[in-house]
Amino acid sequence: MLSKEQPLRYLIILVFFSIVYAETSLQQAITSALDEKLYEKPHWRTLLHYVGNESQIDDSEFFLSTEGKNNPKEEMIATLKAFYIPPKRGVLKPEYNLIRKPSTHPYDTHAICRYPARLRFLNSWLSLQNLPEIECYEFNAMFQYVNPTSISIVFPAAHINSPASMFGHTFLLFDSEFESRLLTHAINYAADADADTENGILFAFKGLFGMYNGKYSILPYYDALKEYRDTESRDIWEFKLNFSRLETKKIFEHLWEVRTTFSDYYFFDENCSYNILWLLESGREELRLRDEFFYQVNPPETLFAFQKNNLILEEIYRPSKRLVIKEYEKQFNTKELSSMREIALGKKTIESIPPLNQDSLKLFLEGGMELSEYYHIASKISKEEYIDIVHSLGKERAKLGKGEHLKPRTKLSPLYGHRAIRVAPTFFAQKESGKLNLRGGIEARLAYHDSSDFQKGFLEGTEIEFLRLALSYGGLQKEARLEDLRFLNISSIAPISALFQPFSYRVRLGADRSFLHSTLSPYMGVGFGYAYEPIDSLLLYAMVEPYIFYDQYQKGLVSLHGTLGTLIGGESLLRFVGEYQYRLYPYGVMGQTLESQINLAFTPNLSLLVGYSHLFFNDSLYPQRGAAKVGIRFYF
DSSP: OOOOOOHHHHHHHHHHHHHHHHHHHHHHHHHHHHTGGGSHHHHHHHHHHHTTTTEEOOOGOSSSTTTTTTTTHHHHHHHHHHTTTTOOOOOTTTTTTTTOHHHHHHHHSSSSHOHHHHHHHHHHHOOOSSSOOOOOOHHHHHHHHOOOOOOEEEOOOOTTTOGGGGGGEEEEEESSSSSGGGGGGEEEEEEEOOOTTOOOHHHHHHHHHTTTEEEEEEEEHHHIIIIIISSOOEEEEEEOOOOEEEEEEHHHHHHHHHOOOOEEOOOOSSHHHEEEEEEEHHSSTTTGGGGGGSOOOOHHHHHHHHTTOOOEEEEEEEHHHHHHHHHHHHOOOHHHHHHHHHHHTSSSSSGOOEEEEHHHHHHHHHHHHHHHHHEEEESSOOOHHHHHHHHHEEEEEEETOOOOOOOOOOOGGGGSOOOEEEEEEEEEEETEEEEEEEEEEEEEEEEEEESSSSSSSSSSEEEEEEEEEEEEETTTEEOOOOOOEEEEEEOOOOOOOOOOOEEEEEEEEEEOOOOOSOOEEEEEEEEEEEEEEEEETTTEEEEEEEEEEEEETTTTEEEEEEEEEEEETTTTEEEEEEEEEEEEEGGEOOOOOOEEEEEEEEEEEEEEEEEEEEEESTTTSSEEEEEEEEEEEEEE
């Protein structure tokens, strides 16, 4: 017969040997890991976000070793040790909602539950023995809730009036077995910025210098659509990727590891699109998507990387709320649209609808509902007002029977556009004071797009350029010189209409030879105005642009430019860009400039450009100058 002390003795012995076995297993695992040099394996470095000798994760809480940010070997040893730490005990209340609140159970803070991707990697090499038996309540609950089965990449296009969003954006989508795709979950990486207090230009500036923390987040896809497609009026493309269910789970596991960490956010490289690549590489070890980029990562270029690696299975287009409304806008005259706007805002009732035939009335009511929803999203009307307005419009629409809703034409995705880098061997001809100079040279641009480029896959009227320059050699002196240098060019030429009145703007910083003298003059200018699109593929705009520039003879000066311009061609292979400026300089000097460019695209990444510009002045001290150029543009 056993005494009362014997069961306790057996338990103590069992615990003792369990600890011994665990410690032995740990030492064997560390020895094997060091022998195999697992800390040098590319996938281990991927899970730690290592580039060179340093992790790009800047949150010390992510690392288990104090040397983890700069020493993958020590982080691996610390991880193995953490896996074998006996867990604390606890009780999880059945009514506790793990989806809405972080877990309070000690198991969920154990390394086995915090680092499932690291555990999978190390276990695949070491077949870890005698690990603590732990149930990861929070991870399992969230995995079942999200239910990821495959992965898609989502690309919201450029935001028409936001400099910080003119590259577009990318985020991931966990496809699942839900009936509606809107119920799936998006994975976003973004700067931790306050959208209510910081404008787009300030965001772009701070983003250039890493002044934000970047963080991952998981949110319902319908919330992401509401933000990008409806609130910001951005067209959206979804690209389904060929990741298996297991690979998708691996992505979720790594996302779990980094979901609360932060990294310094940089607008050019360590941005939303770049940090999404880490997740995809964690799901498929042989992927090296980040190797496709060497100095900057912009969202459209990541799509080309997916295409190059044969990851894209299919493409889905979702037009923006604004584009849908503009399709209805085309069906009515100004007076009718004014009535639609007043009804959508609740300022008039449906009794004020102008006389229309039945088909037009159907479209009017549908357009009014779309517009009222747009105003509600933009906080121009309350939720209660919106419900009342849509209810009355919908009730009238139901009386008219079924009919096809208007749909915008499907836009081409950025995959049909040109690449970011542009190089153009160019021939220059310049005339000043009756003398003609012929020069050969090259134009180059690191990123990304201007209005003379092939427009397919881009938002008409938007420009964003960094580091564009033109070098030439020749002339009477047979010398090399810098013709033009543009550090930054951000432009949005957005047409107004009866229902939408966006302003147009541009910001330019650089140096060129278009001011008072033909010498190189550094400048900085901003412009504001409006644009109008009378017909498809014809965009007209007018701006007022104050400039600060430096003239080597008269030093720092200020000028005021009145600008009229046109963009012709839309997405066709042949485009024309023309601009006239009237310039007011100090001391009563007035100048006029005419500039035109014709671009003929043979393919998205090969085109011929012909350009001409002419400068006139009202003062004989400043002679007329003309310049022409012909270049072959290559994009890659």
